[in-house]
Amino acid sequence: MTFQQAAEAHLDDVYGYLAWFTSDRFAAEDLTAVTFERALRLWHRFDPERGSARTWLCQIARTVALDHFRSERRRARREEIAAPREQVEPRFGEGLSPDLESALARLSAGEREVVALRVLLDLDAGTAARVLGISPTNCTTRLNRALRKLEEALHVAA
């Protein structure tokens, strides 16, 4: 598999994962580009026998997103006194009800991340756990907790 093939096949997955993870589609667009730039630099290290290209790209995307969160936190501290940054209305994709979009937006980034990996990208517990750097059991626990919170949020909205 060439890099072009991998990029074409998994672009939507990476973008979707980042969009749900950051809950900011504009940031997700930039981070997707950064992810593929970094992936291109590291492509010589990719070993198909150790995992799929999608898993490998998601791991890079996660590192990129964490860097983004850290820089955002530093920026927020610096600009605490200044005017707050314009909040982008979260939009997680076509076909979701407004209530569900709102409930997803209320989840923490960590919870949205595990939902994106397990539900949106339909990764199995082991693969998702490897992307997250945790155990499969921990991954499943996090998913259940996130789904329960979503359920509660939808119940309250109803």
Add this chain to the structure above:
Amino acid sequence: MSQRDLVAELRAARVEAPPEVRERVRLIAAAAPDPRRRLTWRRAFVVAVPVAAAVAASIVFTRPSHHEQTATPLGRVANAPATVRTTPAGAATKELAVPSAKQRVQIVGTTLSLRTRRVSDGVKRAVRIVTSLGGYPVSVHAQTAGKEATADLTLKVPRNHVQQAMSRLAQLGTIVAENVDVQDRTASLNATDRTIARLQKRLAELRAANAPKEQIAALTRRIQALQRSEAATRRAAHYATIDLHLETPRAAAPVHRGHGPLHGIGVAFRYIGIGAAYAFAIGGPAIVLLVLVWLAVRLVRRRREEALLSR
């Protein structure tokens, strides 16, 4: 809404990258170089193992064996006692040739070491050989201790029979060492002859001149001393001295058969094991410390990451 419906709705969401992102990624991917044949661990292993095996085999099979290494020193030891000419151990049929020059005055001394199972018989036969050739034994020392016996004989043989004597004595056993020492005294005897002639001429002159008796007597004594010395040298040169050493064979030393072809590998593994033990003793605590530090760093990083993602 049940959790199953919730998951179904989440899975129904269509998330597609916008065309601008798609175009950016397409441009990034277009910059990707052509796929190259990468050196993976497996490929490196497949190449490295035969190369290492070939190197190890060449070292093991080209290494000289222990037996070959010890062969040369043994030869040196056998040659060591030689002063003039010496035969190596075991050369029973090739005794040294004693140079013969009957018209010259030479002091010949030989040493012969033999190994025989019956030392006492050897002594008797050596004496018989020497006597039959017109010689005589000067000294015989024999001793026995357990199964080992030795004998040292000093034999005198007429110089013109020394070659024959050496040949016959060499047949008494296996030659361990042999040495021939020849000192030519012809030149010094000629000088002595000239001196005597000169002194005798001087003596005749003194007698003709009716010199004092004391002076004539002193010169006469000196001439007689020189003549005695010359005669002693000629007598010594008439007989060759043979120092014969007889000994029983030594107890057989355990035969060292050398090492097999895998000995090198065994030695290598032994040193690797020693190195590993040292590495474990020294590096073990360091590794434990590093692991603890790594775990602590990992824990801190994970806590920070969770804090970051909890918002």
